[in-house]
Amino acid sequence: MSVTFLGMPADRPFPRNAARAVRDSQLRFNLRKATRTIRARRASVVAEAPDWAELREAGRAIKEHTLRNLDRYLVQLEEAVTAAGGHVHWAAGAAEANRIVAGLVKATGETEVVKVKSMATQEIGLNEALLEQGITAYETDLAELIVQLGDDRPSHIVVPAIHRNRAEIREIFAEHMSGWGRPAPEDLTDEPAALAEAARLHLRERFLKTKVAISGANFAIAETGTMVVLESEGNGRMCLTLPRTLISVVGIEKVLPSWRDLEVFLQLLPRSSTGERMNPYTSTWTGAAEGQEFHLVLLDNGRTRVLADEVGRQALRCIRCSACLNVCPVYERTGGHAYGSVYPGPIGAILTPQLRGMGSELDRSLPYASSLCGACYEVCPVAIDIPSVLVDLRSRARHPWPERAGMAAAGWVFERHGRLARLQRAGGRLRRLVPRRLPGPLGGWTDTRDLPEVPRESFREWWDRTDGGRR
Amino acid sequence: MSSRDLILARVRRALAGVPDAGITRAYRGPSAAPGEIRLYEERVRDYRAVVHVVDEAGVAGRVARSLAGRGARRIVVPGGFPPRWFAAEGVEAVADDPPLSAADLDAVDGVVTTCAVAIAETGTIVLDTGPGQGRRALTLVPDYHLCVVRAAQIVAAVPDAVARLDPARPLTWISGPSATSDIELNRVEGVHGPRTLEVLIVR
Numbered sequence: 001m002s003v004t005f006l007g008m009p010a011d012r013p014f015p016r017n018a019a020r021a022v023r024d025s026q027l028r029f030n031l032r033k034a035t036r037t038i039r040a041r042r043a044s045v046v047a048e049a050p051d052w053a054e055l056r057e058a059g060r061a062i063k064e065h066t067l068r069n070l071d072r073y074l075v076q077l078e079e080a081v082t083a084a085g086g087h088v089h090w091a092a093g094a095a096e097a098n099r100i101v102a103g104l105v106k107a108t109g110e111t112e113v114v115k116v117k118s119m120a121t122q123e124i125g126l127n128e129a130l131l132e133q134g135i136t137a138y139e140t141d142l143a144e145l146i147v148q149l150g151d152d153r154p155s156h157i158v159v160p161a162i163h164r165n166r167a168e169i170r171e172i173f174a175e176h177m178s179g180w181g182r183p184a185p186e187d188l189t190d191e192p193a194a195l196a197e198a199a200r201l202h203l204r205e206r207f208l209k210t211k212v213a214i215s216g217a218n219f220a221i222a223e224t225g226t227m228v229v230l231e232s233e234g235n236g237r238m239c240l241t242l243p244r245t246l247i248s249v250v251g252i253e254k255v256l257p258s259w260r261d262l263e264v265f266l267q268l269l270p271r272s273s274t275g276e277r278m279n280p281y282t283s284t285w286t287g288a289a290e291g292q293e294f295h296l297v298l299l300d301n302g303r304t305r306v307l308a309d310e311v312g313r314q315a316l317r318c319i320r321c322s323a324c325l326n327v328c329p330v331y332e333r334t335g336g337h338a339y340g341s342v343y344p345g346p347i348g349a350i351l352t353p354q355l356r357g358m359g360s361e362l363d364r365s366l367p368y369a370s371s372l373c374g375a376c377y378e379v380c381p382v383a384i385d386i387p388s389v390l391v392d393l394r395s396r397a398r399h400p401w402p403e404r405a406g407m408a409a410a411g412w413v414f415e416r417h418g419r420l421a422r423l424q425r426a427g428g429r430l431r432r433l434v435p436r437r438l439p440g441p442l443g444g445w446t447d448t449r450d451l452p453e454v455p456r457e458s459f460r461e462w463w464d465r466t467d468g469g470r471r
Numbered sequence: 472m473s474s475r476d477l478i479l480a481r482v483r484r485a486l487a488g489v490p491d492a493g494i495t496r497a498y499r500g501p502s503a504a505p506g507e508i509r510l511y512e513e514r515v516r517d518y519r520a521v522v523h524v525v526d527e528a529g530v531a532g533r534v535a536r537s538l539a540g541r542g543a544r545r546i547v548v549p550g551g552f553p554p555r556w557f558a559a560e561g562v563e564a565v566a567d568d569p570p571l572s573a574a575d576l577d578a579v580d581g582v583v584t585t586c587a588v589a590i591a592e593t594g595t596i597v598l599d600t601g602p603g604q605g606r607r608a609l610t611l612v613p614d615y616h617l618c619v620v621r622a623a624q625i626v627a628a629v630p631d632a633v634a635r636l637d638p639a640r641p642l643t644w645i646s647g648p649s650a651t652s653d654i655e656l657n658r659v660e661g662v663h664g665p666r667t668l669e670v671l672i673v674r
Contacts, residue, residue: 209573278646
């Protein structure tokens with residue numbers, strides 16, 4: 001299988017990206033504030049649901065069952081969408097998906113499209129691919145707009161501009177809105193309400209006149225052919241209902257077997273994601289609703305490779321709620337860009353190397369971008385055991401050479417107890433010479449930890465000398 | 472080989488020999504119990520929507536007062552909205568027949584609708600484009616949405632709503648006014664959808 005494209009450069013390994021991010025105190029402040037707020041909110045609405053554990057178990061089981069019968073449900077979905085007047089396209093990789101979408105847009109004769117926030121289209125780099133074909137894609141989610149205007153990259157699954165504060169957003173709007181359409185008002189302040197109003201005015205005209213829209217979907221129901229999109233702002237509804245042609249790019253893992261399954265996921269997702277009992281808007285449509293032309297592009301792009309992995313396939317259960325990002329101590333300090341993929345945080349650390357393969361230094365470093373504290377597993381609404389997958393992936397990534405050398409040396413020492421005893425005696429005598437920081441490449445370990453003090457004598461020596469404390 | 476066949480073949484290869492997994496549904500499913508008006512009212516208000524509880528006889532008066540309070544002059548009234556509920560003096564009822572353009576919708580002062588189902592636990596209204604609700608754009612482009620909910624339409628929780636709704640119809644689930652939390656996670660009402668949502672619960 002060829003290398004899967006995930007829309008982002010994979011040049012530097014995670015520790016180097018992270019080291020740069022943690023030096024950015026503004027970023028750390030923004031992230032800390034945002035993740036703490038959302039964490040508290042999620043905890044309170046989850047505590048409110050008396051059957052949360054049962055919902056989580058059902059969510060896990062439904063997704064697991066779907067994945068294990070994915071071929072059957074994909075064919076059923078295709079039949080149902082087609083029967084309802086929609087068109088279904090299959091894309092094995094990013095390039096093919098982009099080609100299909102560009103072709104569909106060109107067939108309408110339009111050169112501008114509006115977009116609902118979608119991870120799948122970011123993953124395949126659709127906006128850039130469309131631009132090469134002379135088609136401009138306008139992001140309409142407020143956070144995506146901030147990212148697009150700022151020529152920036154998203155850093156969070158649900159709140160892509162989480163790394164920006166209001167002053168930065170005001171600057172981006174004032175400077176760049178005019179290049180994309182209606183300029184920001186002269187007297188724009190950094191009040192969130194004023195910034196939201198500027199976005200509303202900037203985008204409204206575009207919504208009213210654009211004839212083609214591109215979306216993703218949170219869920220696709222095999223039984224009925226129904227697509228489901230959850231959102232907050234109404235930009236999703238604008239894109240899904242006003243344009244004449246709607247193209248939805250959807251990963252093959254988004255399918256759910258039956259209409260009834262929504263009763264589980266419409267409870268799990270909003271509470272886990274934004275910490276709300278329900279998100280402001282959910283739209284569902286089946287085929288060509290209200291006379292629209294509807295195209296569904298089913299995307300593989302590495303997903304079947306993940307599906308083949310016994311331990312790792314559970315990552316495909318992910319419903320992109322971002323709860324794992326918001327509790328992760330590593331994400332909270334490094335932000336999303338350090339992960340070098342559209343999927344950041346703990347889920348990104350297991351999904352990206354599986355989708356993309358472990359060919360680059362970055363992808364090999366991602367399974368190590370975790371303290372394995374397990375908080376991500378605790379909050380995951382579909383119970384993805386992220387720590388186990390991380391450990392499994394680590395076993396496949398070649399460890400750094402100092403670590404391998406150290407482990408080989410330790411193995412040699414522990415092999416015979418005489419070797420260990422001699423080394424312990426030598427250590428006890430030379431204990432004053434042990435440095436606080438390990439030399440060379442081993443220093444990375446002591447940068448964040450204190451080296452334990454070497455005792456004067458070993459336990460065995462103490463036992464021999466005192467007969468277990470009786471002498 | 473088409474991409475369709477390629478993907479399905481890859482899926483089948485990946486799943487060869489993998490045992491199936493059962494689904495247990497031990498969570499609260501649909502209940503026979505009706506949704507509580509009090510809880511629904513409280514949950515809708517939590518989203519900073521405006522809520523009133525009225526008797527059937529009081530609906531028209533309440534609608535009129537709400538529209539007057541906003542200084543509304545032109546309001547979209549979808550086909551099938553009970554005429555007895557709309558008797559606001561000095562307010563023009565605009566019909567969506569023939570269908571209004573998006574620009575026309577942008578120029579009206581608001582829209583009044585009924586709904587298909589409402590969910591007490593989450594404070595949600597669901598529209599299914601049935602009588603009194605109109606097509607999806609009607610409750611989206613105007614800046615003000617007044618929705619009349621009959622007590623019998625209020626169900627307890629999400630599973631009750633899913634069970635009552637028809638997936639063949641396009642559905643819009645609305646929980647409070649349009650909102651964003653993208654700027655430092657401060658909630659701001661009204662980005663692209665209606666900035667004001669007003670709910671009349673008919674006892």
